[in-house]
Amino acid sequence: MKLIRLPLAALSLVLGFALVTATSYGADETEAMHADLQKIANDVGAGKDVSKAAEAFAKKYAIEDSMAIFKPRNPSAKVSGIGVGKPGDYTPDGIEGVWLSLGKKQMPPGDLKAKKADLLKAAEHTAAMAEVAKYYAPKKDADKKKWDKYNDEAKKASKDLIEGLKSEDPAKVKTAMNKVTGACNDCHSEFRK
Numbered sequence: 316m317k318l319i320r321l322p323l324a325a326l327s328l329v330l331g332f333a334l335v336t337a338t339s340y341g342a343d344e345t346e347a348m349h350a351d352l353q354k355i356a357n358d359v360g361a362g363k364d365v366s367k368a369a370e371a372f373a374k375k376y377a378i379e380d381s382m383a384i385f386k387p388r389n390p391s392a393k394v395s396g397i398g399v400g401k402p403g404d405y406t407p408d409g410i411e412g413v414w415l416s417l418g419k420k421q422m423p424p425g426d427l428k429a430k431k432a433d434l435l436k437a438a439e440h441t442a443a444m445a446e447v448a449k450y451y452a453p454k455k456d457a458d459k460k461k462w463d464k465y466n467d468e469a470k471k472a473s474k475d476l477i478e479g480l481k482s483e484d485p486a487k488v489k490t491a492m493n494k495v496t497g498a499c500n501d502c503h504s505e506f507r508k
Contacts, residue, residue, distance in 0.1 A: 342390065344394075345394050345395050348376055348380065348381065348384075348394065349384065349397055351372055351375070351376075352372065352381070352384060352397070352440060352443055352444070352447075353440075354368065355368050355369060355372060355443040355446065355447065356436070356439040356440045356442070356443040357439070358443075359439050359442045359443050359446065359477075360435070360439040360477070365443065365446050366446070369443070369446040369447045369449065369450060370450045372447050372450075373447050373448075373449075373450030373451055374450070378448075378451040380393070380394045381444065381447060382444070383395070383396060384396055384397045384410065384440060384444065385397075385409055385410045385411040385441075385444070386409045386411065387407050387408045387409035387412060388402060388408055388409070396408070396409040396410065397409075397410060397437075397440055398410075399413045399433050399434070399436075399437045400430075400433035404433065405433070410437045410440060410441060411496075411499075413434075413437060414437075414441075414492045414495055414496050415496055417434075417488075417489070417492055418489060418492035418493045418496055420489070421485045421486060421488075421489045422485045422488060422489070423485070424483065424485055427480075427483055427485050427488060428483055431480055431483060434480050434488075435477065435480045435481070438473060438476045438477045438480055439477065441469075441473045441476070441495060442470065442473035442474060442476075442477060445466060445469040445470040445473050446470065448466050448469070449463070449466050452466070453506070458506075461505055461506075462502065462506065465498050465499075465501050465502035465505070466498075466502070468494065468497075468498035468501075469495060469498035469499060469502070471494075472491050472494035472495040472497075472498055473491075473495055475487065475490070475491040475494065476488065476491035476492060476494075476495055478491075479491050
């Protein structure tokens with residue numbers, strides 16, 4: 316009996332360690348995930364096909380972790396958000412919060428011009444995550460159809476947001492921001508449990 320306990324205890328310890336390391340992120344893992352997403356976002360901004368990179372990203376990172384990029388920066392969180400601009404430039408500092416805040420009223424043209432680079436980068440991250448989200452779709456046909464519908468809406472709205480920012484058109488930017496958050500909220504209300 317004593318001979319069986321030792322191998323079982325060792326096996327339990329190894330499996331427990333593997334589970335903890337497979338599901339825990341530290342600063343290095345969060346930075347790696349952000350860097351992987353940044354590559355996809357850069358390619359989205361350049362108009363390149365990102366389908367293979369998006370699929371690889373979805374296989375590498377859990378949906379809960381990858382969607383955390385929209386949250387504010389928080390070094391003590393399991394996975395920190397990517398943030399918008401430099402720390403302290405925006406309140407709230409997360410992409411989701413910035414879209415919700417700026418979608419409330421049209422930005423004055425001067426503000427849009429001044430924030431264009433930061434917002435464009437955040438819009439490219441949003442478009443990149445819409446590309447990645449396709450690969451997290453549920454397996455059940457009815458659910459997959461709904462998922463794809465919301466995801467297609469988010470992709471189109473993200474691209475419209477990028478175009479609005481590039482053209483510095485405040486009305487297009489506001490409309491697109493609201494469509495992005497609307498598509499995200501619709502999907503979350505259906506699938507986030």
